[in-house]
Amino acid sequence: MDAFYASVEQRDNPELKGKPVAVGGSRERGVVAAASYEARKFGVRSAMPSSQAYSRCPDIIFVKPRFERYKEVSHQIRAIFQEYTDLIEPLSLDEAYLDVTHNKKGIPSATLIAKDIKKRIKEITGLTASAGISTNKFVAKIASDYNKPDGITLVGPEKIEIFLEQLxxxxxxxxGKVTAGKMKNLGIVDGRTLKSWKKEDLIGTFGKSGGFYYEIVRGNDHRPVNPNRIRKSLGAENTFDHDFHDLADMKMALDPIARTVYRRLENADRWGKTLTVKVKFADFTQITRSQTTDHSIDSLSEILEITDQIMENIDWEVYNQGVRLLGITLSNFDDEQEEIMKPGQQLTLEF
Structure with a gap:
C-alpha cells in the first residue's frame, strides 16, 4: 500500500487531501510514524523526530494514529487477495507476498492479476497500491518499491540480472542505511559492484549477511510464499537519520516502534513473555537487553512499560556515544510450550 496510514487519514478526512500529513507525534515532540507523499516531498520520513519534520515542512499537519482503523482496512485488502490465491504471506498490515502461479480465477498473467488486484483495492477502499512482479520474493519486494505510488513493476526472468546490477x-x-554507508566506503555503490566481490570476501567483511548479499545480487531466492509461517519472534526496529544522545528522545523514538510491534503481534495473534530491546551505537557496537515475565505480554501499555524499564536500567555512561538504531522484539511465545507438549496423533489412510 502507498503511504498506508497517511492515505487512510486523507481518505477519511477529505480536508487532509493534497496536504502534507504526518501520522504520530506533534509539532513539539514525538516521532513521525508515517508521512503522506505531500510531506515526503519536503524530506519528511517515518521515524523522524516531529520537530525536524516541522522544520522541514512548517505547514505539516500532525494526526494521531488510529491503529484499529488501519487494521480494519487491512482486513478488507486481505479479503481481496483471497479472491485470487490462498498463498498469502503478510509482512505487515500494508504489505504481503502473493503466489499466483495457480490462482483461483485462472488468469494466465501475473501482471494482469496485479492490475486486477490494484483496481479492486481502489474500488473497495479508495486507496492505491503498488505491485512488484517477479519469479521470487526478493526481486518482487524490490520491484514493489520501484515505481511508487500507484505503480506496477514487472521484472521477468530475463531481466533480473540487469535490474539488480543497475540498482x-x-x-x-x-x-539498511548503516550497511549501505559501509558498502559505499568500500566502493560498493550498486548491484554491479556488489556482484564483483567474491563470496568469501563478503562474508569476511559483513559476516553471515555477506553470503546473503552474494546470493541476492544474483537473483537467487528460493523461499516459498508461506501463509503458515511460524515465527519464533516478532519485532521492529528503526535506523535514524541522526544520533540520539538524550534518553527522553530515545524513549519517544521507541514509541512508534512499540506500536508497530504490538500491531504485528495482534495481527499474528501471538503474544510473548520475553521482551528484548536492541541498541546500536554510532560506532556500530550493538547491545541487547531482555526482560522475561511470568505471563504473556499482550498490551501496548505493558510493552511500553517494560521497554521503558529496560532503557532506564542501561548504563549509558559506559558507552558514551550516540544511538543510531533502536529495536523491540517479543519472543518466548505462549503457544511454543503447547507445541512441544502436544501429543502425537494417529494418522489414518483412505483405501
Whole structure:
C-alpha cells in the first residue's frame, strides 16, 4: 500500500487531501510514524523526530494514529487477495507476498492479476497500491518499491540480472542505511559492484549477511510464499537519520516502534513473555537487553512499560556515544510450550 496510514487519514478526512500529513507525534515532540507523499516531498520520513519534520515542512499537519482503523482496512485488502490465491504471506498490515502461479480465477498473467488486484483495492477502499512482479520474493519486494505510488513493476526472468546490477545499493531489501554507508566506503555503490566481490570476501567483511548479499545480487531466492509461517519472534526496529544522545528522545523514538510491534503481534495473534530491546551505537557496537515475565505480554501499555524499564536500567555512561538504531522484539511465545507438549496423533489412510 502507498503511504498506508497517511492515505487512510486523507481518505477519511477529505480536508487532509493534497496536504502534507504526518501520522504520530506533534509539532513539539514525538516521532513521525508515517508521512503522506505531500510531506515526503519536503524530506519528511517515518521515524523522524516531529520537530525536524516541522522544520522541514512548517505547514505539516500532525494526526494521531488510529491503529484499529488501519487494521480494519487491512482486513478488507486481505479479503481481496483471497479472491485470487490462498498463498498469502503478510509482512505487515500494508504489505504481503502473493503466489499466483495457480490462482483461483485462472488468469494466465501475473501482471494482469496485479492490475486486477490494484483496481479492486481502489474500488473497495479508495486507496492505491503498488505491485512488484517477479519469479521470487526478493526481486518482487524490490520491484514493489520501484515505481511508487500507484505503480506496477514487472521484472521477468530475463531481466533480473540487469535490474539488480543497475540498482543502487541502498535500494536492496535487507541493506539498511548503516550497511549501505559501509558498502559505499568500500566502493560498493550498486548491484554491479556488489556482484564483483567474491563470496568469501563478503562474508569476511559483513559476516553471515555477506553470503546473503552474494546470493541476492544474483537473483537467487528460493523461499516459498508461506501463509503458515511460524515465527519464533516478532519485532521492529528503526535506523535514524541522526544520533540520539538524550534518553527522553530515545524513549519517544521507541514509541512508534512499540506500536508497530504490538500491531504485528495482534495481527499474528501471538503474544510473548520475553521482551528484548536492541541498541546500536554510532560506532556500530550493538547491545541487547531482555526482560522475561511470568505471563504473556499482550498490551501496548505493558510493552511500553517494560521497554521503558529496560532503557532506564542501561548504563549509558559506559558507552558514551550516540544511538543510531533502536529495536523491540517479543519472543518466548505462549503457544511454543503447547507445541512441544502436544501429543502425537494417529494418522489414518483412505483405501
Amino acid at each position: 543502487p545499493i541502498e535500494k536492496f531489501f535487507g541493506v
